Every structure is written in C-alpha cells, then in structure tokens.
Amino acid sequence: MANIYDGAFRTILNDCRKLIIPVINEIFGETYIGEEEIQFFPNEHFIDQKDEADRERITDTNFTIFGKIPKKYHIECESSLPDGKITIRLFEYDAQIALDEGEVTEETLTVTFPNTAVLYLRTYKKTPDKMKYVIITPGGTVQYDVPIMKVQTYSLDDIFEKRLLMLIPFYIFSHEKGFPEYNSNEQKLAELKAEYQEILKRLDELEQQGVIGAFDKRTIIELSGDVIKEIAQKYENVQKGVGDIMGGALIETSARRLKNEAENETKKQTALKLLKRGKQTVEEIAEDTGLSITEVEQLAGIQTV
16 A cells, blocks of 8 residues: 555654655755754645635655755655656645745745655656656746656665665565565575665664664664565565564664663663762773763762752
C-alpha cells in the first residue's frame, strides 16, 4: 500500500531531518554542508473549489533550509506508475504553499513557489527524468523543470558515498523484480541477505564515525523492515529472510543501548564515589572512569547542591 511508503518517507524526514540535506544537494545541485537549520511547515493544505467543499491535500514535505539564502522545498514520494495526474497534484500543492505564505503590499500579491521534486521508488519505461510547469500569464510565460530522483538507479555504493541514507528504507525496490527468484532460490536469497548485512555493517561504521546518531540508525533500520514487510508480503521467504535480519538488528541495537546505559550509570556511580573522597582532580576521575570532563563536572555540581 502506497501509504506505508509515504509514511516511511515522512517519518524519516521528520524524525531524522538532517538526512534530507544530501538528497537536496543531489537533486538540486546545492552545496549545503549539513549544519543548516531546517524549518518544517504544515503538510495540510486546502484547495479552494468553487461551489464545492474545499479539498484537503496533504503534501509529503514542505520545509525551508536556511543556508546563505533561505530556500523552500517541496518533495513528494511516489511508487505508482506515472499517469500525468501527479503533475497536476504537484502544481496544486505548490500553488497553495505559495499562496499560504503570500504577501500583499499595496494591493500587490507576491507569492514564492517552492523548489519541487519527486522521489520515484519504482522506475517504469514511462518514468521521465523530469517534469515541467508551463504557466501562461497575461504578463508572459513562465516555465521551469521539476526534477525527478529515481531510487532504483542508485547502487549501495552510491547511497553511502553520497550519504543518501534516507533512501535506504526504499533500497529493496531495486530488487523487487527479482522477488520470485529470491523466494525459490536459496543461493539468490542468501546474496540478498548478505547485501542487507552489508548495509547494517556500513550503518554501524557511520555511527562509530559520528556521521549519524544511534536514533537515526535505528529509524533507518526500523523503516527498512516496515517497507520490506509491505513490499514482499507475497514472498514469504524474502519477507522473512531479509525482514529477520533487520528485526534482529533492531533487537541488537536496543540491547546495546541498554548495555551502554547500564555501563554509563556504573561509571557515574564510580565517579561520584571518587568525588566524595576528594583525593583526585576532575581530570583524573574522567580518565579513570571513561567519562568526559564535562560529565564529571556536572556530577560534581550535583553533589554540591
């Protein structure tokens, strides 16, 4: 069901919003460094219809990135066959987004259309490389392209090298046509499972390097499992084989988090005892316990309250 994929896209974007920046750089040729502020706006818009009740349109994304110049973006996630209707929907969204934030000064209305793109999870022969708006007005004709990102054209190496990590939950779409073979051929299924083991390994490495946090990694893994469960529901071996890998990783991540929390609590208790004795400096206690100097100073402050 497309709503599962839309939901996964919105979740990773809203919960791990920094992951959208490399995607924006890839689609629009921007040079954001990843530290820019991102502000999200309501996704619900009401399309005015004459003599009828207004229609509610829910966009997948509506946000502004504050770089040197603030820029508004609107990205839609699509898994269906291109039929021309999405272009109409996109324009409705864009026009409403522009109108919602339009400004009127001395009877002059100024509206700013967002930078819009479509993320296609499936690629068909009919899937274009871009869409186009042509707006004919009494003051002249305006036209511009709406770029398309095709998930299935990105290899794992592409995704990790370009840091397009928010595409990982949808990477399984690249293998969709092979599901019948994976489901009946153990060797082929083993190769697919190995690929997902590699994904988990690379995510672990990025977490250790501080590129992503534990929450981001867990969200990517969890949403990958949700998408796999949905897209492979007719292929039990695929669903179970790859799904179990992602599910196992979630359990391991939770167990590791609990273990780390327990170890950190032990370190804090040890530091508190050493602080109480008063025979070591903050720096020495930090070195002996493995806590940071800031953490030990915070504990020292708590102890003196």
